[in-house]
Amino acid sequence: MRNIFMLILLLAxxxxxxxxxxxDAELQTAQRALAAGDYKKAYAxxxxxxxxxxxxxxxxxxxxxxxxxxxxxxxxACGWFEKAxxxxxxxxxxxxGDCLADGIGRxxxxxxxxxxxxxxxxxxxxxxxxAAGGLYVKGAGVDKDVRHxxxxxxxxxxxxxxxxxxxxxxxxREGTDVPQDLVKxxxxxxxxxxxxxxEAQYRLGIMLGEGQGGExxxxxAxxxxxxxxxxxxxxxxxxxxxxxxxxxPDPKTxxxxxxxxxxxxxxxxxxxxxATDPAELAETARIEAMVLAxxxxxxxxxxxxxxxxHLAKYDRR
Numbered sequence: 001m002r003n004i005f006m007l008i009l010l011l012a013x014x015x016x017x018x019x020x021x022x023x024d025a026e027l028q029t030a031q032r033a034l035a036a037g038d039y040k041k042a043y044a045x046x047x048x049x050x051x052x053x054x055x056x057x058x059x060x061x062x063x064x065x066x067x068x069x070x071x072x073x074x075x076x077a078c079g080w081f082e083k084a085x086x087x088x089x090x091x092x093x094x095x096x097g098d099c100l101a102d103g104i105g106r107x108x109x110x111x112x113x114x115x116x117x118x119x120x121x122x123x124x125x126x127x128x129x130x131a132a133g134g135l136y137v138k139g140a141g142v143d144k145d146v147r148h149x150x151x152x153x154x155x156x157x158x159x160x161x162x163x164x165x166x167x168x169x170x171x172x173r174e175g176t177d178v179p180q181d182l183v184k185x186x187x188x189x190x191x192x193x194x195x196x197x198x199e200a201q202y203r204l205g206i207m208l209g210e211g212q213g214g215e216x217x218x219x220x221a222x223x224x225x226x227x228x229x230x231x232x233x234x235x236x237x238x239x240x241x242x243x244x245x246x247x248x249p250d251p252k253t254x255x256x257x258x259x260x261x262x263x264x265x266x267x268x269x270x271x272x273x274x275a276t277d278p279a280e281l282a283e284t285a286r287i288e289a290m291v292l293a294x295x296x297x298x299x300x301x302x303x304x305x306x307x308x309x310h311l312a313k314y315d316r317r
Contacts, residue, residue, distance in 0.1 A: 027056060034059075039069025054087035061092065075105030085116060090123035097131060101140060110141015121156070130156035130164035137177045146178055157188060165192035166200050173203070173212075186213030193224055201228035202236045209243065218243060229267060232314025237271035238280060241287060261295045262303060269307045 030045035043063055049056040061080030064073040078099035084092035093116045099105065100113035114135055120128035133152030136145045150171070156164035169188035171178040186207050192200030205225030208217045222243045228236035244263045249255055256264075268291065272284040 026053065027059075030056070030059075034068075039063070043069065054084040054089045054092070057081075057087070058084035058089045058092045061095065065095075074099075078105045085119075088123070090120050090125045090128075093117075093120035093123065094125045094128040094131065097128065101131070101135060108141060110135050114142060126156045126159035126161035127163045127167075128156075129153070129159075130161065130167050134167070137171065150178060157191070160195075162192045162195040162197045162200070165189075165195070166197050169200065169203065173207075182207070182213030184213075193227075196231075198228045198231050198233040198236075201225070201231075202233050205236065206239065209239065218246075226267075229270070232310070234270075234274040237267050237274065238284060241267035241271060241284075245287060245290070255294070261291060262299065265291050265295060265299070265303050266307055266310075269304070270310060273307070273311055 026049060027046065030042050030049075033042035033045055043060070046056045046059050046063075050060060057080050061077045061084065062068070063070065063077075064080065065077035066072065078096065081092045081095040081099060085096040097113045097116035097120065100109045100116065102108065114132045117128040117132035117135075121132070130153035133149040133156070134140070135142045136149030136152065138144070138149075150168070153164055153168045153171070157168050165188045169185045169192065172181045172185035172188065174180070186204065189200045189204040189207065193204045201224045205221045205223075205228065207213050208224065209221035210216065222240065225236045225240045225243065229240045241264050244260050244267070245256075247256060247260050250257045264287065268284050268287045272281070272288060275281045275284055
């Protein structure tokens with residue numbers, strides 16, 4: 001929860017710095033309680049200001065959406081986002097658009113959703129324009145128009161929105177509602193990966209490794225997969241270990257370099273700890289057995305410590 005209140009401010013507030021300071025000032029005690037993980041106290045403190053402070057309303061919505069200290073309640077979250085949206089909180093306007101698009105706590109209304117998405121976009125939430133585009137791609141409450149939907153999402157991506165870049169790349173990779181274009185998918189994954197989207201880094205690594213949307217580049221694939229893995233993106237653990245296992249052997253010894261053996265063990269151990277799919281568990285066990293057969297046992301305590309530290313840092317909450 002460290003720095004969570006600053007994140008809420010960045011997400012929620014309208015461009016007026018003065019308004020931001022005013023809204024922030026009366027919520028400092030609530031912020032400290034939330035940062036400390038005292039959800040019960042924080043909720044009560046935010047609730048004191050629920051009548052007039054839209055940032056408090058938005059944050060109460062987050063409590064219900066994320067399940068902070070209580071069971072998640074999407075309908076209640078949408079109610080709070082609606083209050084904050086009407087008072088000009090840009091992220092609340094986007095989230096209200098989601099509520100309307102998905103019919104959470106109300107009848108789905110694509111046209112109304114688009115209206116709120118456009119308000120959020122006008123107030124600085126670029127991704128909201130891509131969310132509006134998604135309505136047209138799917139034909140969700142609006143007349144289906146894939147070209148228009150892609151245009152809206154592309155405009156958002158070109159406004160330097162990593163989530164829009166990721167969504168656009170997904171459209172082109174999946175080829176379900178949009179004609180598949182792996183070259184464009186790879187381009188937009190790269191753009192998002194360079195802006196630290198872990199999912200984009202993972203997807204780009206897979207495409208580079210398999211030669212999708214262009215020539216295969218194992219070195220670049222390893223770079224992006226390990227970058228995502230190092231940030232705790234669990235799907236990247238196993239493919240990172242596999243790429244290290246397939247690395248060229250040391251020409252002097254004909255065996256894998258010691259640092260590569262250590263990397264294989266680190267990432268295969270992380271993958272084993274997070275895997276639930278039987279096929280993935282079987283693959284991690286196979287690779288782990290191969291590594292343990294050749295890796296000195298004296299390395300294990302230090303490597304196991306590093307794995308434990310990594311998993312604790314990115315432990316799912």
